[in-house]
Amino acid sequence: MLSPKRTKYRKTFKRFKKTVNRVPKTRLTFGSVGLRACSSGLISARALEAARRCITRSLKRTGQVWTCVFPDKPITRKPSEVRMGRGKGSLDHWAAFIRPGMVLFEIDGVRETLAAQALVYGSHKLGLKTQVIYAVPELSS
Template sequence: MSFFRTLLSPLRPAIPSFPSLSLFRYGQTRGRQVLAPKSMKYMKRHKGKIPIPLGGSTKGTSLAFGDYGIRIRGNGLRLNAKQLTTAREVLRRKLKPIKHAKIYLRVFPDVPVCIKGNETRMGKGKGTFEFWATRVGPARVLFEIGTPPGTVPIREELARDALRQAGDKLPCVTEFITRATPPRLGSLDILPEPPSSIPKTNIEVTSAIP
């Protein structure tokens, strides 16, 4: 019997190998518009803390791709994929009549959140996977909208209305920003330094000591 197994082993079809922690293992499918990572090395992760720029960085607090956007006003929080998807669908529905309009999502839910059932005893490992989320710091830009160069830009009144409706779907207070809005560090706006009012002269200073 072992002799026939040895002969038939090369004829067995090759089984495709998937990542050990892919989304297929948890009964999920990732479509084109689904906000979820393709694969993760560790499916269960610590809760973590909200990133606060203690070093004075203003990265992610101003526009980078579009002409208008919304950012968080106040403390940071954790947003899940369902909330971001709902806000993005509102923007897509409002900007559908505008040609060449684009929506930019500046944050992405890549943190797995695990939840245990109610009235469960302590211990016996971490809970099961529930949803994807992202940790968003204070004054972080969430969405941007705009059109490519050379096309008709979006009117500011329409952009304000669309971003206002999208912000209403999020569990936080947001503010409307433009290209002229300065970056923010916490609750402090970082304004550019004004030019010096003292005129520069070309007077040479010589030493009075012989």
């Protein structure tokens, strides 16, 4: 599963409201077909890996797949039936904070219909509303 090699701090604050309006990576840069998030939320590293596996297996390992998000937010959890207090819980899993408009996956090297179908299969593994987007062909003059 995906996780950072090292971080400055083991646990971070919960930051839900982002005041920054800029969304990183809203257009396709590598592939010709991509999967864009339509809603915000957290995607765990397990869900990202499950979606990536589903996409590569439905493509039968042809073409190239890029994962454009990385789970770098540590999520902590306390054990069940533990009394209040006694500090923050231990690290449970890693997650990626997703904002609307972010590109999650990109595919190139296969037909667009096959790539779009693979991305739809992969989107079922994620807990967000998504849409398939296509690269705009460049106008050469």
